[in-house]
Amino acid sequence: MKSKKKKSKENLSNIDRLTQKLNINDMKLEEFLDTLDGFKDTFFDNPELEMELLLSNGFPIELKGDYIYLKTSKTAFYNQTFCVVDIETNGSDVNKGQIIELGAVKYKEGKIIDSFDSLVYARDVPKYIQEVTNITPRMLEDAPRIQNVLKEFKLFLSDDVFVAHDIKFDYNFISNSFLKYDLGKLENRKLCTIALARRTIDAQRYGLGFLKELLNINIDNHHRAYSDALSTTYILEESLKNLPQDVKTTEDLILFSKSNNIINKEIRGR
Numbered sequence: 001m002k003s004k005k006k007k008s009k010e011n012l013s014n015i016d017r018l019t020q021k022l023n024i025n026d027m028k029l030e031e032f033l034d035t036l037d038g039f040k041d042t043f044f045d046n047p048e049l050e051m052e053l054l055l056s057n058g059f060p061i062e063l064k065g066d067y068i069y070l071k072t073s074k075t076a077f078y079n080q081t082f083c084v085v086d087i088e089t090n091g092s093d094v095n096k097g098q099i100i101e102l103g104a105v106k107y108k109e110g111k112i113i114d115s116f117d118s119l120v121y122a123r124d125v126p127k128y129i130q131e132v133t134n135i136t137p138r139m140l141e142d143a144p145r146i147q148n149v150l151k152e153f154k155l156f157l158s159d160d161v162f163v164a165h166d167i168k169f170d171y172n173f174i175s176n177s178f179l180k181y182d183l184g185k186l187e188n189r190k191l192c193t194i195a196l197a198r199r200t201i202d203a204q205r206y207g208l209g210f211l212k213e214l215l216n217i218n219i220d221n222h223h224r225a226y227s228d229a230l231s232t233t234y235i236l237e238e239s240l241k242n243l244p245q246d247v248k249t250t251e252d253l254i255l256f257s258k259s260n261n262i263i264n265k266e267i268r269g270r
Contacts, residue, residue: 014039015059015187022061022070023251032068058188060159072161072189072250077240080250081108082191083160084236085170086228088133090125092169094176098122098146100135102153102174103226105233106160112233116156117226119143133223147181150174154183161250165208165232167192189254193235196257200242201235202264211235 012020018035021027027035036047044050054061060071072080085104091097100122106114119135121143130136153174164170167190175186194206203214208231209222217234221227240253247256 014042015054019070019189022068023073026064026067026069029063029066029068053184054187055159057184058154058157058159058162058186060161060189070251071159072254075250076248077243077250077253078109080253081106081113081160082163082233082236083157083188084163084193084229084233085157085174086164086225086232087170087173088129088135088223088225089173090122090129094173094180099149099173099177100125100129100140101133101225102149103224103229104153104156105226105229106156107163107233107236110237114156115226116153118149118152120146120149122146134221135224146177147183150177150181150183154178157188159188161254162186162188162190163193163232163236164190165193165228165235167195189250191236191254191257193232193239196239196253197235198263199256199259199261200239200263208232208235 021035033047033051036042036050039050042050043053051061061068062071083104083106085102087099087103088101089097090100098120100120102116102118102120104116105112119140122140123137125135125137125140162171171186171190177183179185197203197206197211201211201214203211205211208228211217212219212222212231212235215234215238217231219227219231219234222231243253243256244261247253
């Protein structure tokens with residue numbers, strides 16, 4: 001049992017360990033910088049520069065007086081800005097394909113407060129992708145280049161919580177795209193609506209199409225980035241209505257989405 005716990009701790013990333021510490025207590029700036037200095041595989045040898053990099057990559061920390069605190073551990077989830085994201089790509093591997101459409105919706109305090117929607121220039125869109133998305137190469141001929149879309153999206157995202165209905169794919173693909181074009185990577189806190197829905201919505205399946213039908217979300221253009229991001233926003237909204245009372249902060253919400261409180265453990269997420 002001890003060895004399993006030790007192995008699990010060793011598998012945590014620098015950011016995971018830092019988040020765990022900050023979620024327990026605020027840290028003196030000096031202690032925070034010492035912690036960064038002790039991490040392996042950092043981009044900079046200088047902890048001050050490493051802190052600036054974390055901030056530019058969306059890690060939600062703030063300096064107040066002599067202390068660093070994690071904003072998502074202090075923010076009530078109702079007051080949190082969530083950036084709900086969906087992408088369409090012309091391949092599942094970022095080294096062979098790219099994003100061809102990126103859509104996002106900002107949601108806070110029960111309202112949609114902003115949106116992002118862009119096609120992305122690409123020379124090739126495989127036939128099966130065209131059939132699923134209805135995105136053709138001709139539609140992308142005059143679209144902005146991937147570097148420009150990623151730069152604009154990074155500014156749009158800021159340090160908001162990144163939300164997606166398949167968090168591993170969307171988050172990792174965008175983060176790897178940032179790295180590919182020398183834009184850093186994603187360090188935002190993240191929330192998966194499949195995982196959250198399994199703990200808040202009683203359903204037979206948890207794929208986007210099924211939940212849209214179950215919740216009467218009447219949005220057309222399934223498998224288009226902005227439409228799917230908008231649909232996911234309404235799933236997030238429904239899930240937030242059904243949280244237990246002890247979920248108060250954004251970090252509580254993220255932790256709850258990974259808990260054992262699954263409504264029907266026999267049903268898979270997709």
